Amino acid sequence: MxxxxxxxxxxxxxxxxxxxxxxxxxxxxxxxxxxxxxxxxxxxxxxxxxxxxxxxxxxxxxxxxxxxxxxxxxxxxxxxxxxxxxxxxxxxxxxxxxxxxxxxxxxxxxxxxxxxxxxxxxxxxxxxxxxxxxxxxxxxxxxxxxxxxxxxxxxxxxxxANDEDLHTIDVTVGFADLVSFTALSNQLDRGDIGDLVELFESRCHDVVARFGGRAIKSLGDSVLFVTTDAVAAVEISEGIVNVVGRDPKMPDVRVGLASGAVVMRLGDVFGPPVNMAARLTQVARRNRIIVDQRTADLLPAEEWEHRRLPARPVRGFGLVEPLTIRRR
Structure with missing residues (x-):
């Protein structure tokens, strides 16, 4: 009783x-x-x-x-x-x-x-x-x-400081997404789901902070972050893949990066790069990083090389040719 x-x-x-x-x-x-x-x-x-x-x-x-x-x-x-x-x-x-x-x-x-x-x-x-x-x-x-x-x-x-609109800034946006989280959550009890999400968020936030980025928000199975340096964004992405995707106790992860102007409001960021980064995770392979052309152009050519992937339809953007990157 x-x-x-x-x-x-x-x-x-x-x-x-x-x-x-x-x-x-x-x-x-x-x-x-x-x-x-x-x-x-x-x-x-x-x-x-x-x-x-x-x-x-x-x-x-x-x-x-x-x-x-x-x-x-x-x-x-x-x-x-x-x-x-x-x-x-x-x-x-x-x-x-x-x-x-x-x-x-x-x-x-x-x-x-x-x-x-x-x-x-x-x-x-x-x-x-x-x-x-x-x-x-x-x-x-x-x-x-x-x-x-x-x-x-x-x-x-x-x-x-030198712009007319202080709400608009140029950044590289990163979107990290757990693979098959919905199917996995249907197999776990509520306590295990909470522990998984907490571990994913804490590891992502630690990596973002380490490389000078800013974690904007967490959406359960995904984390949105920004940084003013494209190289730092890639380093953050690699770090997330290492501490999440390479951990056999964690699900695989996909990361999309897109660069450009965003609007900062209410502690959040809005604009095409945010949408593009999120869309890129949907076409990325497991434990891989995919970037848009703007991000690839911002990476030093003597340190990074990129390979263009076949064009594919991306919701809201039409046909897009994403790129994979790797260190030389």
């Missing part, structure tokens, strides 16, 4: 994380911060939460956050629509990070709850872990954000 669920467990965890119980509704937040109710609700939706009409869903921390945000809006640094855009970015990023943190720590909660010195309560163990982990983790978040902000500003300065 399953143990009864404690209806107050969620409240205990909320208090441990937020520090206080909700006591304010949207009207209260608006009144204390000087924003309109509509603005308060837009900010709340931008964070990714459902809209609360008359419920007491907010506390003093929510009031402080809105007031802080509005100080640089009122000062004219940004307008309210920009504030909404930044808030949406924070919401989407933190939602994924929170899920990541919980899924990582849940096994530790089980260990603590099962330990001899524990009370046997998952909630008590979770509260204790939150109290121990969250303060230093919050410091790590601030440090990482500042580091990544500095890196993002440096990229903009290096790639687009």
């Amino acid at each position: 399953a143990p009864e669920r404690d209806p107050r467990a969620g409240d205990r965890l909320d208090r441990a994380i937020l520090g206080e119980e909700p006591s304010l509704n949207a009207l209260d937040v608006a009144a204390e911060t000087g924003v309109t109710v509509d603005q308060a609700r837009r900010l709340w939706r931008a964070l990714g939460f459902p809209e609360f009409v008359g419920e007491r869903a907010f506390n003093s921390s929510d009031v402080k956050a809105v007031a802080t945000l509005m100080t640089f809006v009122d000062a004219g640094a940004i307008d309210f629509d920009m504030a909404i855009n930044l808030t949406r970015g924070v919401g989407q990023t933190m939602a994924r990070l929170a899920d990541w943190e919980v899924s990582t720590l849940v096994s530790r909660v089980e260990e603590l709850a099962a330990a001899d010195e524990a009370t046997g309560s998952r909630v008590s163990s979770a509260v204790r872990l939150i109290e121990e982990v969250n303060p230093p983790f919050e410091q790590l978040l601030l440090y990482a954000w500042r580091r990544h902000l500095a890196a993002a500003v440096a990229r903009i300065e290096a790639m687009g």
Whole structure:
């Protein structure tokens, strides 16, 4: 017989994380911060939460956050629509990070709850872990954000300082894709699928970081990355093939590279090179790298040679002649 669920467990965890119980509704937040109710609700939706009409869903921390945000809006640094855009970015990023943190720590909660010195309560163990982990983790978040902000500003300065549109940059886009992942996932249990995806993503991200690239996003069985140097993109691709495709415990992998101008928005990149890199993986052989002509032209001829493959239809691009590359 399953143990009864404690209806107050969620409240205990909320208090441990937020520090206080909700006591304010949207009207209260608006009144204390000087924003309109509509603005308060837009900010709340931008964070990714459902809209609360008359419920007491907010506390003093929510009031402080809105007031802080509005100080640089009122000062004219940004307008309210920009504030909404930044808030949406924070919401989407933190939602994924929170899920990541919980899924990582849940096994530790089980260990603590099962330990001899524990009370046997998952909630008590979770509260204790939150109290121990969250303060230093919050410091790590601030440090990482500042580091990544500095890196993002440096990229903009290096790639687009002299251009009219700082959102558009020339890069080499890489798309790494696991072979036959759908069929494989149908054969594995849920835990093994999660472990496989986590291992694939972590190995790809490590290789991308090592060669100075930037991992844009992971899509389960694929990883999208960019770099300003075509040679580095090839080195990243070779590294991914080595640590993923050459591992007998991992599926094979295919990598497509395409170069050209992309648009940077909302932490993502858009443009023909992104689509081309993804399409090239569909015609690549297992544990091979395929590039477009632009990428091949960017590689030093004295170090690299390429071979043209037969033309084949690529969705959205018509007939395309991809190329394979190898070191001389």
